[in-house]
Amino acid sequence: MEGQVTYYGFADNTTEPEAVVVINAGQFATSPPQYWHRIELSEDAQFNINFWSESSQKHQPMYHSKS
Secondary structure, eight states: OBSEEEEEEEOTTOSSOSEEEEEETTOOOOOOTTOEEEEEEOTTOBOOOOOOOOGGGTTSOSOOOOO
16 A cells, blocks of 8 residues: 545534544555445555455445435
8 A cells, every 4th residue: 555545434414524534554444334434545545445244245235326
């Protein structure tokens, strides 16, 4: 990883973040399932993202989109 990722976490139906986490190169963070969030990347950011799910959710969609 290079650069920096800034993570903003939001409570339901809010526009102001309840959590702001700055993730620098070499660090990691975990976001809870079904938690609204957004990220901002520094210009030099390169990072990996991994997704995990319960095995009982194997045939469920990975994400939900607004119609």
